[in-house]
Amino acid sequence: MSMTASSTPRLYHIALSPFCRKVRLVLGEKRIEVELVEERYWEPGSEVLKRNPAGKIPVLRMDGRLMAESQAICEYLDETVPAPPLMPGSPLERYEVRRLCAWFDDKFNREVTQPILSERVWKKVMKAGYPDSKLVKGGLRAVKDHMDYLTGLLETRKWLAGTTLSLADFTAAAHLSCLDYISDVDWDRSATLRDWYATVKSRPAFRSVLADQVPGIPPAPHYAQLDF
Incomplete structure (x- = not known):
């Protein structure tokens, strides 16, 4: 989707x-050009509260408005740029996609992503002390x-939520x-999950x-390799 510079969507984000x-x-899958703007919300002078009263990122400036909450943004994008679709056709299939998105954004984030990244990455970036082992x-x-649960799903499905690639796969990824x-x-724990990823x-x-790239924290050697 080609846009002029003035109308190019802008995403306020941080890398990890x-x-x-x-x-x-989702923007990439829809081929929507976007300007990425790093939002170091923890630093003095951050305008994150002006863009989102909830004080959270991402915030997407698109279609003349500021939008927040990743799930709401993604579903908006899927409805306004329908190809390729990332939500299935039937209500039951869409339910399963939303259930898995919530699984990752709530349970997985609380139990895995947030504690590991907060301690191993963000404390260093924010100069907030040493990690809690x-x-x-x-x-x-x-x-x-969680990996065992996802492996069980993929043993009976082509994609996490069913027969088609969906927002559930991108949320998990x-x-x-x-x-x-x-x-x-x-990844050695599950060849099935490794192949999916x-x-x-x-x-x-x-x-x-x-x-x-996060300054001072280089990625794992295999991180950008498509075949691990």
Whole structure:
């Protein structure tokens, strides 16, 4: 989708946020050009509250308005730019996609993404002290159970929510890719899940995500390799 500079959507984001990555992946899959603007919301002078009273990112400036909440943004994009579709046709199939999106954005984030990234990445970036090893170990234990659950789904389905690639796959990949950046996913635990992730991260939509760099925290050597 080609746009003039003045109408190009702008996404306020940070590199290793799964919620920002989720929106970036949908924008990429829809071939919507976007200007990425880093929002270091923890620094003095941040205008995140002006853009979103909830004080959260991502925030997407598009169609003359500011939009927040990654799930709401992604569903808006899917409805306004319908090709390729990322929500299935039937109510029951859409329910399953939304259920899995909530699984990752709530349960997986609380048990895995947030404790690991907060301790291993953001404390360093924000100069907020040393990582709490107990929290990191708890997240690494929890990710195993989540991987086993996803493997069970993929043993009976082509994609996480059913027969077609959906927002559920991009939501899951957004979280797992953040952990994979710091090599905190044991892909040897599940060849099924590893193959699914390799397929998802080989999509053109993933290119900008795989190019992310966090200053002072280099990505794992395999991070950007499409075949691991």
